[in-house]
Amino acid sequence: MTLNIGAATTRRRLLRLALGATVAGPLAASAGCSVLNGSSSPDGSGGSGGSAGLEKSKITVGILSSQGSAGAKLAEKFGYFAKQGLEVTIKPFTAGPQAVPALLGGELDFTVINYVSFFQAVAAKTLDAKVVVDGNAANENSVVVVAKPDSGIADPKDLVGKKVGIQAAQSVAELLVRATLKDHDVDPNSVHYLPVTFPNIPAAIAKGELDAGVEVEPFLTTAEQKQGLQPVLKIVTGATANLPQTGYIATTKFVNAHPKTVAAFQRAMIPAQTDAADRSKLSQVLPELSGVDQATASLLNIDTYPTSVNATQLQRVVTLLQNYGGMTAQLDVKDYVVSTPQA
Template structure:
């Protein structure tokens, strides 16, 4: 194991030894009550006394840190301050929200950027990024394996079976990029689509040699299965890689510019709060399904307060280099500028 990963591992296990408790069952169901947000009446109601084109909106969120801003905006009243009556609707995976976004069931939704630009490149979605949700941290997304796996460096992954959430997912592309950066043939690995919650058990049973994990599953995999990080995937060429964002259909954005701006203004203080451990800890248990003690151990991502086309272009480049994307996309064409507050 490399020195930096080994050091990081020792620090993580020290934290776990000091504060770990057995995690509560993780929320993986779209209908899980822990994610239910505030209710509203007819979310399609148009017009309001506050000048917004549409004051009642529905926002799709994931069980991930990228959705923390929406939960904080709900909890601390930032949506209401902007005249928005928001219904938060849980979804199991970003791509599954696309049909609901297209047919108007959702007005905004959180989606991982790889899936978003894949859909844009395939011309199956006409949407734009409204709010940048989160940027991955080098310790919040890692390849993990059993301590006795014999895997301690990228070269040890050659010939191994790695769990990557889904084919051509961000997890797979990031692993490919890191293997390439470390002079390992990305095609020397077998990539198996197994979802994050199921990867630890698949490693423990021998179905996988290793797997990509993200929080909160990264921490709970250490607690429950004793897995340990063996390779960072958010480092070097992939350092500070944009992870998820809130998107809306272009048609909705054009028809409701004041509503979109109000949503963005509500999210700015919420994103600021997400960087505050004392505040984000108030929504992480409800959001991720882990208990308060485990939530305190999670490695936090970075939560941007403005949209950055240059940063998002890196996701497109990642797709072009490792995801087979041939479309030439300009991130600024699929981005709504952040309003001044």
């Protein structure tokens, strides 16, 4: 499966124009059918439009410095939270698992977390929580394997014996590589997986410490700018196409005690997720989230932003974990998803 990069000439020219852009300390992020079908107008003002009746109108939401948190920033920026009677404080975290203690301790009411970490914690019974809103899903261009242009890597079989950076052991990055190798009849254990974080992968490849690495935005674009790396292998395709990455969760205790607050949060997020698919609107929050300037942010490969939580799609994450060593527990995702009631 060779990644066709011949059509990327225009993008490379733009990259050269943005070459002077620097990363301003971005934080690494790493991932029945419940449909967000609460009645709402396109501007998110469905429902009462005020805090009357909400069990809790002042809430705190944990986010990551990644595209998966775009919805929360857009809901804040365009007033969707306020239209639902919510006064929201947004608190950034370096990684989703770091926010879990704050969620369990009541410091946070909702937080963004990657689905791999979420389901692993649920399986280990260290977290009793539910998915309230879907955050983002990866696509074939926003999560890829990168390498030097002369690496000789163009196909899954070319990774055999290679040192590949995968963010962390049993991370979604590792699972995606393993699944891609398996789908192409290559032994998933034939690769040397090294836990190097996304921000550090490009430099490690440039120094020869890695042969390749799984990369996400904004590090994918800045790796092209600074180290001259290029995408060489798609890993979000076929069986892993549009794989859900992150979601907003709340503890089961909070969900049960604050159903109206949860519903208001969901209604506010529907138009925000829709806005995230609009590059002109996303660009208003992307530089802050990604840690790069506006010129570089305009080049980032954009994820997909679902407006509903699809348990069938999320079950794919659990299956990926089960198939490639991330967990052995049998989880029915329907039990960990909050449905938005009809208005």
